Amino acid sequence: MNPVKPGETRRTPWIVGVSGASGTPYAASVLRALLDAGESVDLVVSRASRLTLLDETGISFRDAHWQDDLREWLARGADGKPGSFAIGAGVERVRYWPAGDLAAGPSSGSYPVKGMLIVPASTACVAGVALGLSKDLLQRAASVTLKEGRKLVVAVRETPLNGQTLRHLVTLDDAGATVLPASPAFYAGATHIQDLVDFVAGRVLDAAGVEHRLYRRWKGELGGGTRTT
Numbered sequence: 001m002n003p004v005k006p007g008e009t010r011r012t013p014w015i016v017g018v019s020g021a022s023g024t025p026y027a028a029s030v031l032r033a034l035l036d037a038g039e040s041v042d043l044v045v046s047r048a049s050r051l052t053l054l055d056e057t058g059i060s061f062r063d064a065h066w067q068d069d070l071r072e073w074l075a076r077g078a079d080g081k082p083g084s085f086a087i088g089a090g091v092e093r094v095r096y097w098p099a100g101d102l103a104a105g106p107s108s109g110s111y112p113v114k115g116m117l118i119v120p121a122s123t124a125c126v127a128g129v130a131l132g133l134s135k136d137l138l139q140r141a142a143s144v145t146l147k148e149g150r151k152l153v154v155a156v157r158e159t160p161l162n163g164q165t166l167r168h169l170v171t172l173d174d175a176g177a178t179v180l181p182a183s184p185a186f187y188a189g190a191t192h193i194q195d196l197v198d199f200v201a202g203r204v205l206d207a208a209g210v211e212h213r214l215y216r217r218w219k220g221e222l223g224g225g226t227r228t229t
Contacts, residue, residue: 013040013095014208015106015116015145017138020048021157023120023182024056025078025194029201030119032074033212035090037205042106042113043070044138046099048122056080066096078197099136106141115151116142119204120182123158123165130168130175152177153207155200178207188216 014034018027034041045053050061057076061069071091077084097104105111118125118138125138134140145152154177156169169179180203184196195215202214 010112011040012112012114013042013093014114014210015042015044015141017044017046017116017118017121017125017141018049018053019046019118019120019122019125019138020052021120021122021125022052022056023155023157024049024053024073025076025197026155026157026182026200026204027119028074028076029078029194029197029214030117030204031070031094032085032087033201033205033214034210035093037210037212039114039210040093041095043094043096044099044104044106044141045096046125046136046138048124063096063098067091067094070094070096078194079192084194097137099138101137102134102140104137107137107144109144109148113145113150115153115208116145117153117155117204117208118142119153119155119201120157121154123156123161123168126154126156126165126168126172129154129177130171146175146177149176151208153180153204154178155180155182155204157182180204180207187218 045061053059053061059069059073071087074087075085076082128135128139129142132143134143142152154172173179182200184199188199190196198214202212205212
């Protein structure tokens with residue numbers, strides 16, 4: 001498991017979990033930025049998220065053809081336009097684990113990872129992680145991430161939030177997770193839906209400590225987002 005070849009360093013990926021909430025473009029943006037940063041990724045796509053991905057993009061994510069489906073997904077823009085992004089060899093640094101595989105590497109604390117990003121996170125996923133249900137690999141990997149004291153970022157995508165979900169989010173915060181609502185901002189000068197998506201993805205990566213260039217940062221100057229550079 002996770003072998004190291006002569007002359008290579010140990011692979012230490014980020015786990016990216018994609019749950020069934022609306023917002024698959026957020027996940028695509030995070031994945032592209034991680035690969036652009038030279039990071040390795042372990043990808044877990046829940047069963048529910050496959051339905052969301054199909055509905056939002058028309059892409060069927062299949063276990064047997066996941067590499068082709070992932071390339072097609074990452075190449076699409078947030079507006080659904082195919083071929084919006086050039087996807088290079090970085091996809092080779094992605095390892096895919098089926099959500100039903102509870103014997104997968106990320107199910108164990110001895111499996112080396114940097115942390116986990118759940119994007120988007122549905123309220124059902126939030127509840128499962130907060131309660132420690134581990135009903136699938138995504139929830140199990142999140143529970144392992146917390147117990148090992150690793151970084152867990154939960155990009156919850158739901159509105160409005162009821163009291164039960166808010167209590168689950170507080171539980172996750174108390175356990176050490178970063179709760180990051182998928183709330184786009186407009187001060188960065190967004191002119192396209194992709195800009196709003198990239199802002200949320202960038203904030204996820206900020207919380208994880210991964211460098212990126214997905215959005216224009218605040219510099220303390222009013223109107224900076226509306227001026228051309």
